[in-house]
Amino acid sequence: MNQVNRVNCHYLLNRCGNLKQLKQVHAQSIIQGLYRLQYLACKILNKYASFNEALDSLKVFNQIQNPDVISWTSLINLNLTIDQPHEALSAFSDLVISGLRPDNFSIVGALSACGRIGDLSHGKMVHGMIYRHELSFEPIVGNALIDMYSRNGEIKVAELIFKEMEVKDIASWTSLLHGFVKCNDLESARWVFDRMPQRNSISWTAMITGYIRGRSPIQALELFQKMKLEGNSPPTLITIVAVLSGCADIGALDLGQSIHAYINKTGLDSNSITLHNALMDMYSKSGRLDGAEEIFREMPGKDIFSWTTMISGLACHGNSVRAIEVFEEMLRSAVSPNEVTFVAILTACSHAGMVTEGRRWFDKMSQVYGFEPRIEHYGCMVDLYGRAGLVEEAKKFIEQMSIEADAVIWRSLLSACLVQGNLRLAEMAGKKVIELEPDDDGVYLLLWNIYCSVKRWDEAVKIRKMMKDLQVKKRPGCSWIEVNGVVHEFIAEDRIHSLHSEIYIVLEVITEQLKMDLYQ
Structure with a gap:
C-alpha cells in the first residue's frame, strides 16, 4: 500500500463520529492490509474503546502480531477504561514477560491498576521497575506513584515522593491533595491546597468534595464561594453536585437556589441526570418538596436514583401517600427498585402508620427482588412498629433478626417505649444501647429520668455514677x-x-x- 492510503486511513479514523463509520474504516483497513501496521491497529483499538466497544477493541488487539509496548499500553488503558484493573495489571505482566521494556505510559497504567485494586505489593514492584529500567521520572510518573500509595493508605510514602519530585505540575499538587482527602486528613489536605502555586477546577473540587465527605459542609460552602469569587477556575459538574450535597446536609436553601440559578444561566450540562438528582435532593432536604417535584417532572430522563430521591424526600416530610404513589409509578415504568428504594418506601409506610403495607414490602424485598435485608431495613421496620405503638412486636422482630441489632435500632425501640409508657422495655432497650455505645450521653439521661419517674432512686444514682466513672459528658x-x-x-x-x-x-x-x- 502506498503512503496516501495510510494517511487517508489515519485521517478517517480521526473523523469517525459514530460506531458505523468506525466499522467502515476498519473494514477498509483490513481489505487494504493496513491493519498490519501497529500504530493504525492501536488507533482503531482506542477508537473502539472510546465508543465503549470493549469486545471489538480486544478483537483488534488479538489480531496484532508481536504487539509492541504501544499496543500493550493501549490494552492496559482499555481495561482501565472499562473498569477491569485486574486485567490491566495482567496485561502489564504479559508485557514484561514478553521481554519488552515498559515505558512511562505503561508504568502509569500499571500503577493506576494497583491503586484501584489496592495491590500495594505489585505497586512496589512496578515502582522498582522505574529504577531498574532507568526510566525518566517525569511528573506523570510521580503523580501516578502518589496516587497508588495514597489509595493503599501509604500517605507518608506519597508525601515523600512528592517532596523528591524535581518538577511538580498542578496535577502533582492535586494528587497529593487527593491522597490526604482519601486518608480523611482534611487538615493536611487544606495545607497542601493553600500552598498550591496555582489551582484548577479539579483541585478546587477535590478540596470541596473532601469537606463534604468529611461532614464539614460549612467549610465546603465557604470554599465554593471563594472559588466563584476568584473566577479563575469555573465550577465543573462534579463541583456543583458536591456543593449541592453540602447545601442539602444543612438545609442551605438560599445558596442552593443561587446555584440552581447559576446552572440555568450557564447551561452547565443541563441534561445531566446526576445534576437533576442533586437538585432534587437539595430541595427535598431543605423542605421545598414543590421544587423537588417540579425538577422530577421536568427531567428528560430518570434513573433509579431519581425515583429513590423523590420517594425518600416525600417520605421524610410525611407525604407518605404521595411517596407510595411515586413508588408504584416507578414500578409501572419498568424501573426496578434497589436496596435504598426499599429504605425509602419502608420509611414512608412507617411515617403513615401503614404496618400491613410495610410488612408486605419488607417481605417482597427478599422474596421477589432478591435483596437480603440490611440493618437499615430492619431499622425501618422497628420504627414502623414503634410509631404504631406495637412495641412488643418490635421487640419480637428484633429478636428474630438475622443480624445483630445495632444501637440505632435499640434507640428507636427506646424512644417508642417512652412514648407508650412501657418503662420495662424502655429500660431493657436503654441498657442495650449502653452496651453498644457506652459514650452515648443521651441514653444515660433518658434512663436516669425513667428511674426518677418511678422513684427508683438507687438505679438513678447508679446511672449518674456510671456517667462519672466513664467520664461521659453531655455533648453540646x-x-x-x-x-x-x-x-x-x-x-x-x-x-x-x-x-x-x-x-x-x-x-x-x-x-x-x-x-x-x-x-x-
Missing part, C-alpha cells in the same frame, strides 16, 4: 441557620460567633417576654 448540640445566603453555625453556649453578644441580648429579651406572657 449544634445547629445551622441560613440568613441572606450566609450559613451560620452555632454550638450550645457558643461564644465564638462574631455577633454572640448581640445574639444573647436578643435571647434574653425573648426569654423575659415569654416569662411575662406566662404570668399574664
Whole structure:
C-alpha cells in the first residue's frame, strides 16, 4: 500500500463520529492490509474503546502480531477504561514477560491498576521497575506513584515522593491533595491546597468534595464561594453536585437556589441526570418538596436514583401517600427498585402508620427482588412498629433478626417505649444501647429520668455514677441557620460567633417576654 492510503486511513479514523463509520474504516483497513501496521491497529483499538466497544477493541488487539509496548499500553488503558484493573495489571505482566521494556505510559497504567485494586505489593514492584529500567521520572510518573500509595493508605510514602519530585505540575499538587482527602486528613489536605502555586477546577473540587465527605459542609460552602469569587477556575459538574450535597446536609436553601440559578444561566450540562438528582435532593432536604417535584417532572430522563430521591424526600416530610404513589409509578415504568428504594418506601409506610403495607414490602424485598435485608431495613421496620405503638412486636422482630441489632435500632425501640409508657422495655432497650455505645450521653439521661419517674432512686444514682466513672459528658448540640445566603453555625453556649453578644441580648429579651406572657 502506498503512503496516501495510510494517511487517508489515519485521517478517517480521526473523523469517525459514530460506531458505523468506525466499522467502515476498519473494514477498509483490513481489505487494504493496513491493519498490519501497529500504530493504525492501536488507533482503531482506542477508537473502539472510546465508543465503549470493549469486545471489538480486544478483537483488534488479538489480531496484532508481536504487539509492541504501544499496543500493550493501549490494552492496559482499555481495561482501565472499562473498569477491569485486574486485567490491566495482567496485561502489564504479559508485557514484561514478553521481554519488552515498559515505558512511562505503561508504568502509569500499571500503577493506576494497583491503586484501584489496592495491590500495594505489585505497586512496589512496578515502582522498582522505574529504577531498574532507568526510566525518566517525569511528573506523570510521580503523580501516578502518589496516587497508588495514597489509595493503599501509604500517605507518608506519597508525601515523600512528592517532596523528591524535581518538577511538580498542578496535577502533582492535586494528587497529593487527593491522597490526604482519601486518608480523611482534611487538615493536611487544606495545607497542601493553600500552598498550591496555582489551582484548577479539579483541585478546587477535590478540596470541596473532601469537606463534604468529611461532614464539614460549612467549610465546603465557604470554599465554593471563594472559588466563584476568584473566577479563575469555573465550577465543573462534579463541583456543583458536591456543593449541592453540602447545601442539602444543612438545609442551605438560599445558596442552593443561587446555584440552581447559576446552572440555568450557564447551561452547565443541563441534561445531566446526576445534576437533576442533586437538585432534587437539595430541595427535598431543605423542605421545598414543590421544587423537588417540579425538577422530577421536568427531567428528560430518570434513573433509579431519581425515583429513590423523590420517594425518600416525600417520605421524610410525611407525604407518605404521595411517596407510595411515586413508588408504584416507578414500578409501572419498568424501573426496578434497589436496596435504598426499599429504605425509602419502608420509611414512608412507617411515617403513615401503614404496618400491613410495610410488612408486605419488607417481605417482597427478599422474596421477589432478591435483596437480603440490611440493618437499615430492619431499622425501618422497628420504627414502623414503634410509631404504631406495637412495641412488643418490635421487640419480637428484633429478636428474630438475622443480624445483630445495632444501637440505632435499640434507640428507636427506646424512644417508642417512652412514648407508650412501657418503662420495662424502655429500660431493657436503654441498657442495650449502653452496651453498644457506652459514650452515648443521651441514653444515660433518658434512663436516669425513667428511674426518677418511678422513684427508683438507687438505679438513678447508679446511672449518674456510671456517667462519672466513664467520664461521659453531655455533648453540646449544634445547629445551622441560613440568613441572606450566609450559613451560620452555632454550638450550645457558643461564644465564638462574631455577633454572640448581640445574639444573647436578643435571647434574653425573648426569654423575659415569654416569662411575662406566662404570668399574664
